[in-house]
Amino acid sequence: MSSSPGRFTVGQAVRVKASYPPGHRRTPFYIRGKRGTIERICGSFPNPEELAYGFDGEPKRVLYRVRFPQKEVWPDYRGAERDLLELEIYEHWLDPA
């Protein structure tokens, strides 16, 4: 898993692309444009955006778990400052931040 040939490393700051293409996407709308850090590298997986339309999902994409402070995701978040949200984002949805 750690030998994943990804662009990003654990702890690196990233921003989710604020992009809104049509079609099947695994990047929830609420997280687009938000800034977080790489929590772990999950490995490479067939691209779900291709699989959804009957293609083979190649080339595979590197999948990361990205950690976001809740206050970054929801500026009016009312829970504790230290609360976090973690989700899985494919490499092609991430930019260095």
Place this chain on the structure above:
Amino acid sequence: MTHGHHHPPATGPEFDSGPPSEHEILSRAMQELLEERGVITAEQVRARMEKFEQDFPYRGQRVIAHAWVDPAFREKLLEDGKAACAEFGIDLEADKLIAVENTPEVHNVVVCTLCSCYPRALLGMPPTWYKSENYRKRVVREPRAVLREFGTVIPDHVSVRVHDSNADMRYVVIPMRPAGTEGWSEERLAALLTRDALVGVTVPKLTA
């Protein structure tokens, strides 16, 4: 309804409001057509759904109880959930599993905001509330309020971590072992581990 929590009328984690989705309508229409033409019967559909539940019994409590008593196994479960389950005789099939651990500083809770991804091979079929829009929308936005509805109050000094199971990983929570269970057998510990505690909406408690 297995939780004792209260919720405002017509909301709460168990219930969705509004008309059926386009996909529900399509799937119902397809089933009716197939039944009309004698391709399938309603009884076959019902029996298949029942079989689904038997294919995936709730086995997660045994794995977590083992992790409570065996620190080396706990490490392995945190390192590679799938391999640890395999060692325990549970084949997670296609699922990759990430185990997340509750500590005095961290409380974890799992959701899939996009659909209802769930570690079925470990926890069985997802409960209705897990699939509801209400839970999926709100637990990422106001997790502490949703947890309170399940009777789970997390103090402010504890970090609530919400895990959105939005792609290829599946998640299980390793709850904290309650004080007062020292020397208990794995079987007795497993009985404390309800499914909801392994999703993170409750914490295991000793019932007096």
